[in-house]
Amino acid sequence: MTELLLGTRKGLFALDGEPGGRFEVTARAFAGEPVEYALRDPRTGRVLASVTSAFYGPKLWYADDPAGEWQQAQGVELPEGGDAALERIWTIALGEDEQTVYAGGDPGVLFQSRDGGASWELNRGLWEHPTRDAWQPGGGGLCLHSIATWPGHPDRLAVAVSAAGVWLTEDGGATWQRGNEGLVANYLPDDPPEGEIGLCVHRLHRARDRPERMFLQFHGGVYRSDDAGQRWTSIADGLPSDFGFPLALDPADPDSAYVIPLTADTDRVTPDSRVRVYETRDAGASWTARGNGLPQEQAYLTILREAFDWTGEAAALELYFGATSGDVFGSPDAGASWSEVATRLPPVLSVAATR
Amino acid sequence: MPVVRLRGPLKRLAGDLAEHPIEGSDVLELLRELERAHPALDGWILDERGLIRRHINVFVNGERGGGETAVEAEDRIDVLPAISGG
Numbered sequence: 001m002t003e004l005l006l007g008t009r010k011g012l013f014a015l016d017g018e019p020g021g022r023f024e025v026t027a028r029a030f031a032g033e034p035v036e037y038a039l040r041d042p043r044t045g046r047v048l049a050s051v052t053s054a055f056y057g058p059k060l061w062y063a064d065d066p067a068g069e070w071q072q073a074q075g076v077e078l079p080e081g082g083d084a085a086l087e088r089i090w091t092i093a094l095g096e097d098e099q100t101v102y103a104g105g106d107p108g109v110l111f112q113s114r115d116g117g118a119s120w121e122l123n124r125g126l127w128e129h130p131t132r133d134a135w136q137p138g139g140g141g142l143c144l145h146s147i148a149t150w151p152g153h154p155d156r157l158a159v160a161v162s163a164a165g166v167w168l169t170e171d172g173g174a175t176w177q178r179g180n181e182g183l184v185a186n187y188l189p190d191d192p193p194e195g196e197i198g199l200c201v202h203r204l205h206r207a208r209d210r211p212e213r214m215f216l217q218f219h220g221g222v223y224r225s226d227d228a229g230q231r232w233t234s235i236a237d238g239l240p241s242d243f244g245f246p247l248a249l250d251p252a253d254p255d256s257a258y259v260i261p262l263t264a265d266t267d268r269v270t271p272d273s274r275v276r277v278y279e280t281r282d283a284g285a286s287w288t289a290r291g292n293g294l295p296q297e298q299a300y301l302t303i304l305r306e307a308f309d310w311t312g313e314a315a316a317l318e319l320y321f322g323a324t325s326g327d328v329f330g331s332p333d334a335g336a337s338w339s340e341v342a343t344r345l346p347p348v349l350s351v352a353a354t355r
Numbered sequence: 356m357p358v359v360r361l362r363g364p365l366k367r368l369a370g371d372l373a374e375h376p377i378e379g380s381d382v383l384e385l386l387r388e389l390e391r392a393h394p395a396l397d398g399w400i401l402d403e404r405g406l407i408r409r410h411i412n413v414f415v416n417g418e419r420g421g422g423e424t425a426v427e428a429e430d431r432i433d434v435l436p437a438i439s440g441g
Contacts, residue, residue, distance in 0.1 A: 054410050054436075055408065055410045055411055055436035055437065056364065056365075056398075056399045056400075056408065056411075056436075057398060057399070057402060057408055059398070072395075077398055077403050078403040079403065080403050080405070081403075081404070081405065082403060082404065083404060084403070084404070085402035085403045085404050085406070086402075086403065
């Protein structure tokens with residue numbers, strides 16, 4: 001049985017099902033509230049959810065059962081008395097140390113929990129970074145949306161901020177360095193100043209078995225790094241569009257990546273009115289369209305950055321993505337075939353799969 | 356003493372009490388004192404800057420007020436979510 005936790009504009013939906021089939025909604029929580037992201041921590045079984053009430057602001061919650069009682073996590077806030085307020089928590093990621101969990105949000109902030117998500121602390125190294133005054137928000141705000149841990153090395157971390165680029169730490173977040181060399185922004189002048197920070201990264205993932213390799217979906221561009229994010233190489237050739245938001249990997253294959261291109265930044269729907277996931281198995285040298293079972297006509301879907309996830313690996317890799325149309329699709333066989341997992345849900349903001 | 360009146364989740368977080376007599380001279384002072392008395396409310400009405408959240412409305416004796424609105428002994432202060440959303 002696979003569990004999907006879907007963050008939607010109208011609450012958290014938990015679905016259960018078998019790969020390749022339709023899933024059933026087993027629980028709904030935070031009805032009516034935008035749930036940006038939710039995941040289950042397989043180490044503890046705990047479910048964590050990020051909820052932004054239009055009235056009461058952003059909060060992190062946790063529960064053992066999505067249909068059960070939720071507790072509000074403590075410490076998810078900016079320093080009191082400053083001139084900024086926390087706008088939203090965009091993502092949650094599991095750390096390498098047992099009980100460590102990270103959360104990223106707007107305005108470009110990282111939080112860390114050492115007790116499985118009950119209490120949190122702001123990462124001061126990033127919050128007080130001397131370049132912060134130059135950080136500019138993207139269309140969705142100044143969102144820290146991607147957190148890439150390094151297997152076996154809890155002090156090494158990469159995070160991505162829209163639109164403040166990639167940031168790398170090797171000392172557990174005490175200090176941070178830029179990781180932007182090679183990223184080309186087509187919305188900036190041809191000769192941006194050295195050290196330009198206004199880079200709109202849309203999604204970032206690290207290859208589990210070759211952790212110095214990362215893949216990145218940019219605001220116009222798809223990139224690969226083989227040196228832990230110091231330098232980036234374009235791998236967008238062969239895609240119908242280099243614009244998109246989400247990204248997925250097969251953990252068993254460091255040469256693998258999946259993207260879901262959208263037409264352009266000015267037209268954020270699937271190209272040619274059909275839905276196709278693009279897969280590479282050679283680190284981006286070539287891409288193969290995977291559309292078997294996906295809508296191939298009159299389909300204008302938008303898939304957001306956190307609405308694409310996977311569980312399993314290799315031939316048993318399961319892939320799932322949700323669209324703002326409220327449709328969710330899944331593949332039980334690493335993208336070779338797809339089917340509808342759920343339909344007629346609220347706009348899907350995020351997908352997290354566990355088996 | 357002015358009385359702050361809460362409904363819904365704010366009431367639940369404030370000990371499930373709808374009415375809170377609090378000493379203070381303006382709305383912000385009352386809300387800060389309310390948070391101190393009920394720490395579970397921290398961050399729900401005021402953000403980290405100490406400002407009333409954008410979609411929370413405060414009424415003093417039925418009239419729209421703000422953080423700096425002065426209050427007097429017999430005043431009633433309603434804290435309500437705004438009409439918004441989609």
